[in-house]
Amino acid sequence: MITLSQISKQYTKKSVGLDNISLHVDSGEFVCIVGQSGTGKTTLVKLLIAEERPTKGKLEIGGWDISRISYRDVPLLRRQIGVIFQDYKLLEKKTVTENVSFALQVAGTPHKRIKNVVPRVLDIVGLSDKKYAYPYQLSGGQKQRVAIARSLVHRPKILVADEPTGNLDAINAHEIIEILKKINDFGTTILLVTHDKDIVNRLRKRVITLHNGQIVVDKKQGTYQL
Amino acid sequence: MLSFFRVLHFAFQDIVRNISLSFMTVIILVLMLLSINTLVVVRAVTEHVVSQVKEQIDVSVYFAHDIKQEQMEEIKKYISAFPEVVKTTFLDKEAVLAEFKETHKDNNNILNSLNELEENPLGATLIIQTREPRDYEKIITALSIPEYKDIIESKTFADTQKAIERISLITAQIEKAVLILSALFAIISFFVIFNTIRVAIYTQRMEIGIKKLVGATDWFVRGPYIIESIIFSGISMVIAGAIVYAVLQFLDPYLGIILYSEGFLTKYFQNNILLIVGIEFGVVLLLTIITSGLAMRKYLRI
Ligand SMILES: Nc1ncnc2c1ncn2[C@@H]1O[C@H](COP(=O)(O)OP(=O)(O)O)[C@@H](O)[C@H]1O
Ligand SMILES: [Mg+2]
Numbered sequence: 001m002i003t004l005s006q007i008s009k010q011y012t013k014k015s016v017g018l019d020n021i022s023l024h025v026d027s028g029e030f031v032c033i034v035g036q037s038g039t040g041k042t043t044l045v046k047l048l049i050a051e052e053r054p055t056k057g058k059l060e061i062g063g064w065d066i067s068r069i070s071y072r073d074v075p076l077l078r079r080q081i082g083v084i085f086q087d088y089k090l091l092e093k094k095t096v097t098e099n100v101s102f103a104l105q106v107a108g109t110p111h112k113r114i115k116n117v118v119p120r121v122l123d124i125v126g127l128s129d130k131k132y133a134y135p136y137q138l139s140g141g142q143k144q145r146v147a148i149a150r151s152l153v154h155r156p157k158i159l160v161a162d163e164p165t166g167n168l169d170a171i172n173a174h175e176i177i178e179i180l181k182k183i184n185d186f187g188t189t190i191l192l193v194t195h196d197k198d199i200v201n202r203l204r205k206r207v208i209t210l211h212n213g214q215i216v217v218d219k220k221q222g223t224y225q226l
Numbered sequence: 227m228l229s230f231f232r233v234l235h236f237a238f239q240d241i242v243r244n245i246s247l248s249f250m251t252v253i254i255l256v257l258m259l260l261s262i263n264t265l266v267v268v269r270a271v272t273e274h275v276v277s278q279v280k281e282q283i284d285v286s287v288y289f290a291h292d293i294k295q296e297q298m299e300e301i302k303k304y305i306s307a308f309p310e311v312v313k314t315t316f317l318d319k320e321a322v323l324a325e326f327k328e329t330h331k332d333n334n335n336i337l338n339s340l341n342e343l344e345e346n347p348l349g350a351t352l353i354i355q356t357r358e359p360r361d362y363e364k365i366i367t368a369l370s371i372p373e374y375k376d377i378i379e380s381k382t383f384a385d386t387q388k389a390i391e392r393i394s395l396i397t398a399q400i401e402k403a404v405l406i407l408s409a410l411f412a413i414i415s416f417f418v419i420f421n422t423i424r425v426a427i428y429t430q431r432m433e434i435g436i437k438k439l440v441g442a443t444d445w446f447v448r449g450p451y452i453i454e455s456i457i458f459s460g461i462s463m464v465i466a467g468a469i470v471y472a473v474l475q476f477l478d479p480y481l482g483i484i485l486y487s488e489g490f491l492t493k494y495f496q497n498n499i500l501l502i503v504g505i506e507f508g509v510v511l512l513l514t515i516i517t518s519g520l521a522m523r524k525y526l527r528i
Contacts, residue, residue, distance in 0.1 A: 049439065051528055078441035089436045093243040105232050106442035150440060 082151025
C-alpha cells in the first residue's frame with residue numbers, strides 16, 4: 001500500500017527531516033510511528049500528503065509514484081488519504097456538518113450523496129447530536145472526532161494520524177484510539193504517529209521507531225522503547 | 227456548474243459569518259471611492275474654471291479709423307488661418323460705438339462730447355480667442371509686421387500680457403497639481419486596499435491551509451474570495467454612489483452660483499456616468515482581486 005525507497009528530506013543545508021529511509025506498509029496494517037521530538041515523524045506525514053516533496057528517493061502509494069507529484073494532482077491524492085492532526089484543523093466558521101461536508105463538496109460530490117454520507121460518518125464517531133455545533137462549542141476529543149469523520153468521507157484506503165491524542169486527556173485519547181481501531185477493522189490502513197507510551201504498548205501493533213530521521217527499530221507487535 | 231454554486235454559497239457564508247470583517251472591507255472601499263469621487267469633482271471644477279478663465283482672455287485688435295473693409299477682411303482671414311485661433315469676432319464701427327456708449331452710459335461728459343462729433347471717431351475691432359492663453363504671443367507677433375503698422379491702431383495685448391502670462395502659469399500649475407494628486411491617491415488607495423486584504427487573508431491563512439489539506443483545489447479556496455470581491459465592490463459602489471448623489475444635491479446650488487453654471491456637477495456626473503462607474507468598478511474589482519491573489523499565493527502553496 002505504501003512503499004518508501006531510500007527517501008530523504010533535506011529542508012535546508014543543516015536541517016534534515018528524513019535521512020534515507022525505506023519502508024513498506026501492507027494494506028490493512030496498523031502501524032505506530034514513534035520517536036522523540038524532531039526526529040522526522042511529521043516530515044513523513046507531510047511527504048505522504050504531498051505537503052512536502054522528498055529530496056531523494058521514491059514514494060509510492062497504492063502503486064502511484066508521488067515523489068514528483070504535480071501541483072494539480074495534489075488535491076486528488078488528498079481525497080484518497082485521510083489525515084488528522086494534533087490541532088484538529090477544523091474550519092472555525094463552519095458547523096460540524098459543514099466541516100465534514102466540505103471535504104466532499106470540494107471533490108464535486110453530488111448533494112444527495114453528501115446528505116447520505118455525512119450523517120453516517122458522524123454516527124461512526126458518535127457525534128450525531130452535535131451536527132450543528134461550531135468547533136468552539138466542542139471539547140478536544142469531540143473536535144478530533146469531527147476531524148476523523150471528515151477524513152472518512154472519501155472512504156480512504158489509508159488514514160494518517162499525526163499525534164491525534166497530543167492535546168487530549170487519557171480518556172479522550174483512549175476513545176480516539178478505539179475509533180481508529182474500529183476503522184482499521186473495516187480494512188483501512190492506519191499510520192499512527194504518537195509518543196504516548198501507554199497507547200503504543202496497549203495496541204500491540206507494528207511499531208517503527210525513528211531517530212534523527214532514520215528508522216532504528218521496526219517490529220511487528222512492538223512496544224515503545226527509547 | 228455544481229462547483230460554481232458551491233463557491234457562491236461559500237462566498238455568502240463567509241460574508242455573513244465574518245460580518246465585521248466584511249463591514250470593514252466595505253467601509254474601506256467606500257472611503258476609497260469617495261476619495262476618487264472627490265478627485266473627480268475637483269478635476270471637473272478646475273477644468274471648468276480654467277476653461278472659463280481662458281475663454282475670458284482675448285486680444286482685441288483696434289483698427290485705424292479710416293480703414294477699408296477689404297483690409298480688415300484680409301487680416302481676419304490671415305488670423306483665422308492660425309491653428310491656435312479658436313474664434314474671431316468682428317465688431318464694425320457702429321457696434322463698437324454702441325458698446326462704448328453702453329459702457330459709459332453713466333458718464334454724461336463722454337456721451338455729450340461723442341454726440342457733438344459728426345462722425346463716428348471709433349475704428350472697428352477684431353476680437354481674437356485662442357486655445358491656450360500662451361498662444362496670444364504668437365498672434366501678436368504675427369500682427370506686428372510692418373504691413374499692418376498703419377492699419378492696426380493698437381492691440382490690448384500689450385497691457386494684458388503680464389496677466390495672461392500669470393494665468394497661463396497658474397492654470398498649468400493647477401492642472402499639474404490635480405494630476406499629481408490623482409496619482410498620489412491611486413497609489414495610496416492601492417496600498418490601503420492591499421493591506422486590508424492582506425490582513426484579512428493573513429487571519430484566514432489557517433483556513434486556507436485546512437481547505438487545501440482536505441483536498442480543495444485552488445479554485446475552491448480562491449473562488450469565494452473573488453466572488454466576495456465582486457459583491458463588496460458592488461455594495462460599496464452603491465453606498466458611495468448614494469453618498470455622492472446626496473452631496474451633489476447639496477453642493478450644486480452653491481457651485482452653480484460660483485461657476486455661473488446651473489447644476490454643473492449633476493450634469494457632469496450625468497454626462498460621464500458610464501465612464502465614472504465603469505472605471506471605479508473596474509479599479510475596485512481589479513484591486514481587490516489582484517491584491518487578494520497576491521496576498522493568498524503564499525498560503526495556497528500547501
Ligand atoms: N519547514 C521546515 N524547515 C526547516 N526545517 C524543518 C521544517 N520542518 C521540520 N524541520 C526540521 O526537520 C526535523 C524533523 O521535524 P519533524 O518532522 O517536524 O519532527 P517530529 O514531527 O518528529 O517532531 C527537525 O529537525 C525540524 O527542525
Ligand atoms: Mg511532529
